Structure formats: C-alpha cells, structure tokens
Amino acid sequence: MAKYDVDEVKLRQLEEYIDSIEQKEGALIGVLYKAQEIFGYLPKDVQLFIARKLGIFAAKVYGVATFYSYFTMEPRGKHVINVCMGTACFVKGADKILEEIKKELDIKDGNMSKDGLFTVDTLRCVGACGLAPVVMVDGKVYGRVKVEEVKGILDEYRE
Amino acid sequence: MPLRMELLVCGGTGCQASNSSRVLEVLREGIQEANLQEEVRVLMTGCFGFCEKGPIVKVMPDNIFYVEVDEESARKIVREHVIKGRIVEEKIYKEPETEERLPEQSSIPFYKKQIRIALRNCGKIDPENINEYIASDGYMALARVLTEMTPEEVIDAVKRSGLRGRGGGGFPTGLKWEATRKSKSDVKYIICNADEGDPGAFMDRSILEGDPHSVLEGMAIAGYAIGAQFGYIYVRAEYPLAIHRLRIAISQAREMGLLGKNILGTNFSFDVEIKIGAGAFICGEETALINSIEGGRGEPTVKPPYPAQVGLWKKPTNINNVETFANVPPIILNGAEWFSSIGTEKSKGTKVFALAGKVNNVGLVEVPMGITLREIIYDLGGGIKGGKKFKAVQTGGPSGGCIPAEHLDTPIDYDTLNALGSMMGSGGMIVMDEDDCMVNIAKFYLEFSCDESCGRCTACRVGNKRMLEILNKITEGKGEMEDLEMLKELAETVKDSSLCGLGQTSPNPVLSTMKFFYDEYLAHVKDKSCPAGVCTELLKYYIIPEKCVGCTACAKVCPVNVIHGEPRKVHVIDREGCIKCGECYRTCRFGAITRK
Ligand SMILES: Cc1cc2nc3c(=O)[nH]c(=O)nc-3n(C[C@H](O)[C@H](O)[C@H](O)COP(=O)(O)O)c2cc1C
Ligand code: SF4
Ligand code: SF4
Ligand code: FES
Ligand code: FES
DSSP: OTTSOSOHHHHHHHHHHHHHOSOOTTOHHHHHHHHHHHHSSOOHHHHHHHHHHHTSOHHHHHHHHHHSTTOOSSOOOSEEEEEEOSHHHHHTTHHHHHHHHHHHTTOOSSSBOTTSSEEEEEESOOSOGGGOSOEEETTEEEOSOOGGGHHHHHHHTOO | OOOOEEEEEEOSHHHHHTTHHHHHHHHHHHHHHTTOTTTEEEEEESOOSOGGGOSOEEEETTTEEEOSOOHHHHHHIIIIIIHHOOOOGGGBOBOTTTOOBOOSGGGSHHHHTOOOSTTTTTTTSOTTOHHHHHHTTTTHHHHHHHHHOOHHHHHHHHHHHTOBOTTSSOOBHHHHHHHHHHSOOSOOEEEEEEOOOOTTOOHHHHHHHHOHHHHHHHHHHHHHHHTOSEEEEEEETTOHHHHHHHHHHHHHHHHTTSSBSSGGGSSOOBEEEEEEEOSOGGGGSHHHHHHHHTTSOOOOOOSSSOTTTSOGGGSOEEEEEHHHHHHHHHHHHHOHHHHHTSBOSSSBSEEEEEEEESBSSOEEEEEETTOBHHIIIIIISOSBGGGOOEEEEEESGGGSEEEEGGGTTOBOSHHHHHHTTOOOTTSEEEEEETTOOHHHHHHHHHHHHHHHOOSOSHIIIIIHHHHHHHHHHHHTTOOOHHHHHHHHHHHHHHHHHOSSHHHHHTTHHHHHHHHHOHHHHHHHHTSOOOTTSOOGGGOOEEEOTTTOOOOOHHHHHOTTOOEEOOTTSOOEEOTTTOOOOOHHHHHOTTSOEEEO
C-alpha cells in the first residue's frame, strides 16, 4: 500500500471497513463518511484508494465528495469551531459572533488559524434554537453566546 | 418496594446543551444516597418542547413541571420533593404577567392550545426503551393493521383522515400510498425523509430523538399498505443523537419481532436501514434523495415518472416525511374521523412548528391546523422578547415568505399560507422584530438557496446569483430603482423555469418581503439608509465625545485617514470620506465609537 501518500495504519483501518460492507452498491457516501472520520478530511490519495477498492471511477468519488458540504478536502485544525448560521441564530446575531471569532483568531482568508489549532466553519440549525446564537467547539454546544464571551471560549482550547 | 415516583429529565438537544445530562446524574446520585432507587426512577426523555426554559425535569405522578434545573436545584429536588414531598417553588414556571407559579405542564400557556399527536410521546417516555413505547399503545396500530385490516382498508383510513404530507408540499398521504400500491412490482420501498433541510427548524429531529418507534411503526404500516418489504430512513449526518436513538430503536424492534421476518407471526416482513446524508439541502427533495441513497450526487431528476412508479433502484417507492409517519399510528388507533375532526376543511390534524427568533418562549409546539399566527406567537410564544415591536414572522424556510402584522389573525393551513405568498413548509417559524432588516433577511435566505442550488438549471443557478448580487448592491447602498424592477423580473423567471422545488420557491423570501415591506427596500435604495440599523455599509460612524480619551488608536487604523484629532483630545470622524470599513469601531477600547 506504500504508493498512497497517507498514514498506513489509518488506511488499513479504512480497508477493513470497506471489506466489511456486504452491499457495495450505494455504499460510497458511507465509505467517505468513515474515511473522513478516520483521516479528519479526504486527501486525494484516500479518494483514489476508495475508488479502486469499490471498483468505480475516481472522478465519481471526487464528484460525490465535492457535492456534499459535509466532506472536506482540506486538513482541519486541531479543534473545529462550528457557528450555527440557522435562521434563529442568524436573527440573534450569529454573523457578529462569527466575525468576532475570525478576528480573535486572525483569520482573513480560508477558515483555519495559522497555528493550525482551529478551523472555523458554519452549519445550519443544530436544534438548540432556544439557546441561539449557538457555537459548537468539537461537538460541545455553547448557547446564548455573546461577542464578549468569544475570547473566553477560545481560551478553553488554547491550553 | 413498588415504584412510587418517576423523574423525567429532558434529553433533547437544547436541554443537553444546557447540561441536562449532568442534572440526570445528580438526581440519580441523590436518589442512590437516600437509598430510594427501588421506589424512584430517573429517566431521560426526548424534548418537551419548552426548550427556552430548559433543562426541564418533570415529576410523575405528582405532575410537577420544573424549569431551568441546574445541579444545585437538582439536589434540592431530591432533598425536598423526592424525600419530603415538598415542592421546590422557585423552580416552578412563573407566569411573567401574573407572576403566578404554574406547577402543571398543561396549565402553562405555552402548552394550553397544543394538541400533541405527532409529539404524543416526546417528553413522556424513554426513547431508548421499546417497552415504554409499547406501554403507551406502541405497535398496537401495527398489530391491528396486520391482523384485522386489508392493505386497501389501511389506505382508505389514511385517505379519509385527510392527512397531508408534513414535509412541505402537503400532498395527500393516502393518495400517494394508493399510487404506490397500484404500481406493479415484486420489490417496493418505503423511504422516510429525515433530511430536515430548513435552516431554522428541528421538528423531525425532536421526533426521532424523543419517539423513534412511532416513525418505525408508521413506516411498517405504510410498508404493509403499499406492499413493500424494506424501508430506508435518510437522516442528516448533523443529527448524531437522532441516529444513535434510531439505531437502538431498530435493533430493539428486531429483537421483539416487530421488524424483520414474519412480524407478529403474520406473513408480513419488513425491515429498515438508516442512510446518512452528508449535508446537501437539495437531498431533501425526493428524487435527489433517491439518487443520494443510491450513492451518487444528490441531484433532482425530472418528474414524472414519480417515485411511486420509478423510485429507488428503479422500483416503486413511497417517500414520506418523519412527522407524516409519526401521525399514522394514532390515525389507525383512534380512527380517521377523530383525526379529521381536528383542523380546517382542507388541512386536517395538527402541525408541529419550531418557534424561534425574537419570541419569549422559543421551542417546539404542535397546534391544530387553523390556529392563528397571533395565538402561536402571543399565547404560546409569550410575545416578543424585550417588549420590542413585532415586525414579521417567517414560515416555510428558504421556500417561504415573511408575513407582516396585518395578517397575524389569519387561521393557518396549507392554503392560507400559500395565499400569503409563504408556505407551510416543514414547520420552521421565525419571529422577527423591529431590529431585523427585511432586505437583509431576504438576502440571508437567498444566499442559502444559492449555496444549495445543485446547479442543473440555468435559471436557478444563475438567476438566484444575479438576484443576490442585486440585494448585495442594495444593502451596500448602491442600489437604484431599476434594480427593484429587475429583482422582480428575475424572481418570476427563476420560479417559472426551474426544474425542482428549490428553484421554484427560492424567490419567495424576496417576493414576499418586496410585497409587504417595500418601504424598507425604498429606504435602502432612495435614502441609502437601513431603518433597522443592520446593513453595516449604510451605517454612519460617530465618536462619542464623552467616551473618547484621545488615544489615537482609531486614527492610526483608519485606512483612508478621515479620523482627526490631537493626542489626548477628542477625535472626530470626517464622514464624507469614511468608507465604513468598521476598523475604528473594532479598534477603540473605550467603546467611544458607535454606528447607527
Ligand atoms: C428543495 C427541497 C427540499 C426539501 N426538503 C425536505 C426535507 O428536508 N424534508 C422533507 O420531509 N421533505 C422535503 N422536501 C419535500 C420532499 O421532496 C417530499 O415531497 C416529501 O419528503 C414527501 O413527504 P410528505 O408527503 O410526507 O411530506 C423538500 C423538497 C424540496 C423541493
Ligand atoms: S431548480 Fe435548482 S436545485 Fe432544482 S434541479 Fe434546478 S438547479 Fe438544481
Ligand atoms: S469606519 Fe473605517 S473609514 Fe470610516 S472612520 Fe472608521 S476606520 Fe475610517
Ligand atoms: S438556528 Fe441555530 S440552533 Fe437552530
Ligand atoms: S430540548 Fe429540552 S425542552 Fe426541548
């Protein structure tokens, strides 16, 4: 497997998962989902590996991976911040919170802080509209977030 | 020792975000310490709906409803209520106007006008224990259907109930089942649409988290009615808790013989599998969803043929929404006439709404069709937050529209909302107040539609983008009167020449705000001002002399050098040259710069 320029242990983990699927037809999205769970993102070589394993064109894998916003082809920061941009959060000023987070992390282009510690993303309605605006860091939900609280929240993850 | 008391702790997403899992632990520890675990049971339920006041803890059979319970008050509930039978007053809901404490859930105004059919078990049972569902008449409807009714009779009952699809379109469910039944094929499929794409809504999620078996039962009944042996639930990846509870529910149902081969000893077999969506709004559209389950890009295909004829893997497929399925078992058990006695002439039963935005009681409500918006917002919702003025309510998400104050008394159903240029949609209901700019709101939804267009149709792909460019121009103060005309024309074109529901409805937020809030558009275009003070490019920056200490920080960052003043003296902005970049506002550490 040396020809793939990615972590071998992880690749073997993915291979085991693919081998365990009985019904390979229609399995691509599930496989990509698993691959992202293992690698944190979907490097080109992993996509190629999946294509060969499932016996489909690499272009199809790429086409599916780019279609769904859940999949990412960029490496992610150590901590992933998700700002809810659902309507309830939006009308309660989620855009201001996002602006503050980017400012605090000095992110101008893209969505990763220079030190690789944080990736900032948005998502839509996490189902906690009662707590709008909502920010999630690595799956932990922070509710009724105020602009002034942003720094404190980030500090929790800065060690 | 017989069981004498149950403490129901809300395990919905909202309450979990405010630490209800910890509350549950504290309650359990307290009860263990008092050695009462044989008599008192603590269990985690799904969302009670009153998320605004979470975490919620309900004590049964005393029927006491505690709100905003934290660790401290959880200990007190054990000490006082559980052990000594004394109610913890300060954690009882207080009616804001009369200041009266209302200990019973049903007497709280938020619940008074609700009729809970789809949400019947949410907040009542432990969703991870099939026995609790069964004890609440669960799987009784399936048993009746399999042993006493023919598939035709089931379809007839659903038709007579008047149930219409809760996923947005409102298509009569019985007719859809009939069409799929009539398609000849040895293999057919049932799909449950749990993609819940509306970006401000969480009805389906709460049902799946709070009562997953009701959906499985509804799907099995549909399977029997149309002659399908297999079903898929398409859930979005963003709903991990719902997926987790569904997995448990499916395996428990299989163990009990309620899913799988020869259900309840009959010759009907039906099984269900979960498919996880990967974050594309368009996959909520039924043909796109089918393409996605097949493992491809979720792009819509032309209808006809409808899924009822050619669906998943080219087989006849019946696709319904989560809430639609959850309504089926009660219809079978209580009868079609019972269901159709609720609601309006053409819209029967109830609808679940996710009430959110600038309203006092944010949460999930299930109300009879035909209730007015005013009742929902003021009686259940407790009115507008902070005593502000109501401006509009948005229903139908990115496909819907904004409804102004003069239509608050409209009894709502599928048809009245359409007539107002909005939609029932899947149930998002966002309340907006005087601080919301309607042009900006239209832009928000349009941005969403642009992001989510699959790109197949030129009208949808390019037209929405052109409209968004115009809205950007307007909110930046560069709009002209021709732009408003252009906007309307584009909106009509996109509506008329798009293939799927996304493109056909994406202009609705723009059209409805232009219809009801044209003056706000005019203010942006003609006066270059944003009445709600939202559009940053139209704001004017001021330095408050009393707060300015003359630190010169703002003058240093101003990219166009229009801030003047001597060190340690009050600074002034020359607004002529200001490009409204906001740097000074962000830089000032003394809060001396404001924008209006
Ligand atoms: C762009 C678009 C998005 C949709 N999203 C959803 C959704 O998230 N959930 C849903 O149940 N139906 C959604 N629908 C409607 C489905 O296509 C389909 O009509 C529905 O699932 C049928 O179920 P029902 O008859 O029970 O409502 C969407 C439709 C369109 C055009
Ligand atoms: S209307 Fe838009 S989303 Fe629908 S098929 Fe056409 S391009 Fe795709
Ligand atoms: S908003 Fe920007 S351009 Fe205007 S005064 Fe402040 S720093 Fe200068
Ligand atoms: S809109 Fe943010 S949680 Fe619902
Ligand atoms: S999440 Fe607890 S009441 Fe809704």
